[in-house]
Amino acid sequence: TKHLISSADLSRAEVEDILETAASMHDLQRREVKKVPTLRGRTVINFFFEDSTRTRSSFEIAGKWMSADTINLSAKGSSTSKGESLRDTAMTVDAMAVDALVIRHNASGACQQVAQWVRCSVINAGDGTHEHPTQALLDAYTLRTRLGDLDGKHVVIVGDLTHSRVFRSNVITLKTLGARVTVVAPPTLMPSGIGAWSAADGFATSWDLDPVLDGEGEHGPVDAVMMLRVQRERMSGGYFPTAREYTVGYGLTRDRLERLVARNDDVLVLHPGPMNRGLEIAPEAADAPQSVVLDQVSAGVAVRMAVLYHLLAGDDTPAPVPPVTAT
Ligand code: CP
Numbered sequence: 001t002k003h004l005i006s007s008a009d010l011s012r013a014e015v016e017d018i019l020e021t022a023a024s025m026h027d028l029q030r031r032e033v034k035k036v037p038t039l040r041g042r043t044v045i046n047f048f049f050e051d052s053t054r055t056r057s058s059f060e061i062a063g064k065w066m067s068a069d070t071i072n073l074s075a076k077g078s079s080t081s082k083g084e085s086l087r088d089t090a091m092t093v094d095a096m097a098v099d100a101l102v103i104r105h106n107a108s109g110a111c112q113q114v115a116q117w118v119r120c121s122v123i124n125a126g127d128g129t130h131e132h133p134t135q136a137l138l139d140a141y142t143l144r145t146r147l148g149d150l151d152g153k154h155v156v157i158v159g160d161l162t163h164s165r166v167f168r169s170n171v172i173t174l175k176t177l178g179a180r181v182t183v184v185a186p187p188t189l190m191p192s193g194i195g196a197w198s199a200a201d202g203f204a205t206s207w208d209l210d211p212v213l214d215g216e217g218e219h220g221p222v223d224a225v226m227m228l229r230v231q232r233e234r235m236s237g238g239y240f241p242t243a244r245e246y247t248v249g250y251g252l253t254r255d256r257l258e259r260l261v262a263r264n265d266d267v268l269v270l271h272p273g274p275m276n277r278g279l280e281i282a283p284e285a286a287d288a289p290q291s292v293v294l295d296q297v298s299a300g301v302a303v304r305m306a307v308l309y310h311l312l313a314g315d316d317t318p319a320p321v322p323p324v325t326a327t
Contacts, residue, residue, distance in 0.1 A: 003115045003122045004307060007133040007172035014310075015176055019141050021306035022299070025065075029302065038313050039068035042099040047089075048125070049075045049105045054273055054297055055125045055134070059102050062304035068099070068312075086110065087117055094118035097319045099312050103127070108165075120319055121311045129163050129234065135272050136169035138303040139226065140177055142296045146268055147223055151178035154219045156212055158250060159228025159280055161185040161194070163235070166272045167228060175201055180219040184209050186250060188240050189230075209250055213260055222260065224268040227252050227281045243279055254284040261290060268292050 003009070010018070028036065044063040048056050056072065063070035073093075075081060080089055086105070093101060100121040103111050108128030115122040126132040140150065147153050155174055161167045161183055174181050181203040183194075190205065198205050204218040215221040230246060241249060252269065260267050269281075269291045277283050286293060 002311065003111075004133050004311065005111050005115060005122065005124045006131050007136050007169040007176070009133070010173070010176065012176050012178075015137065015140065015173060018137055018303070018306045018310055019144060021309055022137075022141050022302040025305045026299070026302040029065075035065050035067060037067045038309060039063070039066040039099075042066075042068040042312055043097065043319070044068045044070045044100045044102060044308065044312075045073060045093055045098050046070065046102045046125070047073045047078075047093065047104075049080065049103070049110075050126070052104055052125070054300055055104065055132075058297070058300035059123075059125060059134075059304050061301050062308055065301070066305055066308055068308065086114065090114045090117050094120055099319045100308065123307065123311065126165055128165065129168075130165050131169045132165040132272075133169045133173070134300070134304055134307055135166050136173035137307065138296055138299040139166075139170055139270060139272070140173050141299045141303050142270065142292050143179075143224055143268065144177075145295070145299070146266075146292065149178075150174065152180060153223045154180045154182070154221060155224045155226060156182045156184060156217075156222050157226045157228065158184045158209060158252070160189045160230045161228070162189045162191050163231040164228050170226065171201065171203055175203060180204075182206060182212050182217050182219050184212055184250065186241055186246070210256070213256060215263060221264060222267060223264070224270060225252065225260065226270040226272075227275075227285075228272065229274060230276055230280055247279055251279065252281045252285040254282050257282070257285040257288055257290070261288075265290075270296060272296065 046056055046059050060070050098120050102123045102125050104125040105127050108130035110127045111122055111124040124133055157167050171181055184206045187207050194205055206212050267290055269285055271281055271293050275281055275286055
């Protein structure tokens, strides 16, 4: 694989390979060996056209701990703010002999498009409402660390599915690893076309959270609940349900957490962040012993090191510096 654009780019063997590499990286970090020379001489550019805390910093740390030269660019502060097109920007960066371009963009499909213009590897760090494949890998890593093999495990994904690239990538990766998945959203935040997708890929959908959390849904008892952020910045003209209605119907409130834990005190609570505390997740749930939110963040570095390794280390030759045309 040269690019990582969609979680569907990875077979089960490839996902398992990346997660095993991530485990070795994590192991080294636990023994305080943070930096390895594997990507010395390689250049990775993190180009974030949309804001980020976790993904951008963990890609930067991952590149540095692999000994790659890493550079960060954002829309503000680059010539994008002067009106340079995505194509010209991508080709400009590519002409500097970079090995990988990590891109976050607010347009779904932007990474796929860039991959057609450049010679270097392209890694999708979140494109619009489409996909966020490294988030799904770090979530799978976090779940496997606690639950072991995910075959047959039941993961419930709850939230604003219409706007969630995390949900799309997670369903693909979790199904690739053999997990059972139920997705829950209010009807107004359930993506159109999900019926055909869920039928084809074998995951369950529901508008009603409580029976699912009580283990009464199609996939039975729950091993993990992933709460997703209500993405108000992607909703023009307000949103429905209201914040209060959302919390009552779909929030992981203290009461819901207590009911979940009463059924299974090993249940895991995930959230990709950033969290709207008090909206989709109560502080008592975000900070509960069952919460692995910070484990997800910490897994992000090891998993992104593993992704860079898989895309770049197999190729012995760093990107060639293009010749300057003689006149
Ligand atoms: N989960 C996630 O992508 O967070 P950031 O937007 O902070 O990168």
